[in-house]
Amino acid sequence: MAALLLAWGILILSTGGLTPAAAAPSSLPSSLPSSLRTHLALGANVHPVWSDGDAWDPLVQTLVRYGADHVRVDVGWNEVEPNAAGVFDEAFVATLAAQLEIAKQAGLKVMLTVVATPAWATRSGDARNPPDDPQTFGTAIAWLAGRIGSLVDMWEIWNEPNASSFFRGTPEQYAALLRAAHDALRVADPSAIIISGGLSGNDTRWFAAMLAAGGLGLADAYGVHPYPSPSDLAPGSAGGPAAHRFLGLQAMIDVLAIFGQPKAPLWISEIGWSVHETRSAPWLRGVDVTEQADYLGQAVDIVRSYFPTVRGITWYTARDREVGNTHERSFGLFDRDLQARPAAAALLEASTRIRRDERRRTPRVPIINFRSVAS
Numbered sequence: 001m002a003a004l005l006l007a008w009g010i011l012i013l014s015t016g017g018l019t020p021a022a023a024a025p026s027s028l029p030s031s032l033p034s035s036l037r038t039h040l041a042l043g044a045n046v047h048p049v050w051s052d053g054d055a056w057d058p059l060v061q062t063l064v065r066y067g068a069d070h071v072r073v074d075v076g077w078n079e080v081e082p083n084a085a086g087v088f089d090e091a092f093v094a095t096l097a098a099q100l101e102i103a104k105q106a107g108l109k110v111m112l113t114v115v116a117t118p119a120w121a122t123r124s125g126d127a128r129n130p131p132d133d134p135q136t137f138g139t140a141i142a143w144l145a146g147r148i149g150s151l152v153d154m155w156e157i158w159n160e161p162n163a164s165s166f167f168r169g170t171p172e173q174y175a176a177l178l179r180a181a182h183d184a185l186r187v188a189d190p191s192a193i194i195i196s197g198g199l200s201g202n203d204t205r206w207f208a209a210m211l212a213a214g215g216l217g218l219a220d221a222y223g224v225h226p227y228p229s230p231s232d233l234a235p236g237s238a239g240g241p242a243a244h245r246f247l248g249l250q251a252m253i254d255v256l257a258i259f260g261q262p263k264a265p266l267w268i269s270e271i272g273w274s275v276h277e278t279r280s281a282p283w284l285r286g287v288d289v290t291e292q293a294d295y296l297g298q299a300v301d302i303v304r305s306y307f308p309t310v311r312g313i314t315w316y317t318a319r320d321r322e323v324g325n326t327h328e329r330s331f332g333l334f335d336r337d338l339q340a341r342p343a344a345a346a347l348l349e350a351s352t353r354i355r356r357d358e359r360r361r362t363p364r365v366p367i368i369n370f371r372s373v374a375s
Contacts, residue, residue: 024237024238024239024240024241024242024245024247024248024250024251039311039354039358040300040303040304040310040311040312040313040354041069041070041109041311041312041313042067042068042069042070042300042312042313042315042347042350042351042354043063043068043069043070043071043072043108043109043111043312043313043314043315044063044068044071044072044314044315044316044317044318044333044347045071045072045074045269045270045314045315045316045317045318046059046060046063046071046072046073046317046318046319047073047074047317047321048073048096048099049073049074049075049076049079049096049099050074051321051322051323052318052319053099055319055338056099056102057102058338059318059319059334059338060102060103060106060108061106062334062338062340063106063108063318064106064107064108065348066333066340066344066345066347066348066351067347067348067349067350067351067352068108068318068347068351069107069108069109069351070108070109070110070111070153070154070312070314071103071108071109071110071111071314071318072111072113072156072269072270072314073096073099073100073103073110073111073112073113074113074115074159075096075112075113075114075115076114076115076116076127077114077115077116077117077118077121077137077140078116078117078118078119078127079092079116080092080093080114080140080143080144081118081140081143082118083118083120084120085120085121085136085139086139088140088143093144093147093148096148097147097148097151100112100148100151100152101151104151109153109154110151110152110153110154111152111153111154111155111156111195111269111314112148112152112154112155112156113156113158113159113197113269114140114141114144114155114156114157114158114181115127115158115159115166116128117129117130117131117137121133121136121137126168128164128165128166128167128168129167129168129169130167130168130169130173130174130176130177131177134173134176134177134179134180135180137177137180137181138180138181138183138184139184141155141180141181141184141185141188142184142185142187142188145184145185145188145189145192146188149188149189149192152189152192153192153193154192154193154194154195155181155185155189155192155193155194155195156195156196156197156198156223156269157177157178157181157182157194157195157196157197157219158174158177158197159197159198160197160198160199160200160225161174161177161197161199161210162199162200162201162203162206162207163200167197170209171206171209171210171213171215172209172210172213172214174197174210174215175210175213175214175215175218176213176214178196178197178210178215178218178219179214179215179218181194182194182218182219193220193221194218194219194220194221195219195220195221195222195223195267195269196210196215196218196219196221196222196223197223198223198224198225198267198268198269198270199223199224199225200225200227201224201225201226201227201229201243201244201248202224202226202242202243202244202245202248202249202251202252203243204242204243204251204252204254204255207222207252207255208255208258208259211255211256211259212259216259216261217261220265221264221265221266221267221311221312222252222256222264222265222266222267223266223267223268223269224249224252224266224267224268224269225268225269225270225271225316226245226246226248226249226268226271227244227270227271227272228244228245228246229244229282229283230282230283230285231273231274231282231283231284231285231286231327232273232279232285232286232287232291233245233246234291234294234295234298235247235295235298235299235302236298236302246271246299246302247302249266249268249303249307249310250307252266253266253307253309256309262309263309264309265309265310265311266307266309266310266311267310267311267312267314268303268310268312268313268314269312269314270314270316271299271313271314271315271316272292272315272316272317272331273286273287273291273292273295273296273331274286274287274326274327274328274329274330274331275287275288275289275292275330275331275332275341276326276327276330278326278327284325284327285327286326286327286330289341289342289343290342292341292342292343293341293342293343293345293346294346296315296343296346296347296350297346297349297350299313300313300350300354301350304354315333315343315347316331317331317332317333318332318333318334319332319333319334319335319336319338320332320334320335320336322336333347
């Protein structure tokens with residue numbers, strides 16, 4: 001089987017049949033009837049470790065009030081185990097656990113995204129490089145699961161591993177990292193949901209290479225960040241390169257079908273539109289607050305109607321950031337003072353529709369039920 005998967009991957013890469021240059025659909029098929037629509041989790045990215053700690057309690061309560069059912073929390077491996085193998089920062093993890101406990105007490109599920117290699121674990125000393133030994137990452141994940149596993153519902157293994165700003169390894173090296181985390185979690189926290197690191201764009205070439213290298217079957221859902229480019233495009237924009245269109249999600253599903261898993265779940269662990277007036281580089285274009293709200297609602301409707309294997313959308317981001325350029329700072333459902341933009345109301349409206357539909361269905365579909373879908 002491994003040889004067959006590798007052959008498939010080589011075929012895809014050599015023929016260019018599924019590459020970032022593939023076109024997004026020019027039209028959509030007939031919408032699914034509501035009776036066939038699976039539950040779609042809706043949540044938001046938060047940064048309690050980096051920038052949201054100053055308003056964590058009210059931010060969590062506000063998200064719940066606006067219909068979120070989960071949060072995505074990023075944490076650095078290089079902060080959990082900063083100085084040497086087996087030497088963990090208990091104080092840092094205790095602070096993280098307290099923050100996660102607040103989210104859980106509010107009724108939110110937690111996705112924990114673990115990134116950033118400690119300097120001691122890689123010869124380069126660069127946090128973006130893979131560890132010299134992927135088992136060091138597995139050991140850290142196992143330790144972390146032993147400390148805070150009861151507070152984590154989903155583990156996302158890295159962020160945008162196909163982007164050099166976060167990971168400077170190959171698809172094969174990432175597959176080894178995912179294997180180490182998978183094996184550790186299946187022992188330390190067997191009920192954990194594992195999500196592969198959300199890819200930057202619908203990068204089918206990289207995705208296929210990772211699956212062919214052994215990544216197939218190591219995640220309960222495969223992560224993706226289908227941001228459009230130009231960044232002010234609506235989610236329903238047709239045509240153009242699949243890698244840079246929201247509708248290019250179909251290309252990711254096509255890759256999984258080639259590998260014999262057409263029903264394997266996907267999770268959109270980041271998507272969003274930044275609110276500002278800049279119209280410069282295509283990837284730095286902003287939208288107004290009305291467009292941001294409209295695009296959130298459209299993205300949810302498109303996924304529910306046409307992409308039933310997508311099991312969750314995690315908006316980027318809950319709250320505007322303090323750092324970065326204007327574009328990077330302005331994706332929030334809420335500003336820094338937690339004043340809601342219209343997109344927050346759009347999230348609540350979408351969440352209300354989903355829950356209403358769930359109440360009408362018999363039997364009801366659990367919020368998280370990946371493995372029955374993938375089997």
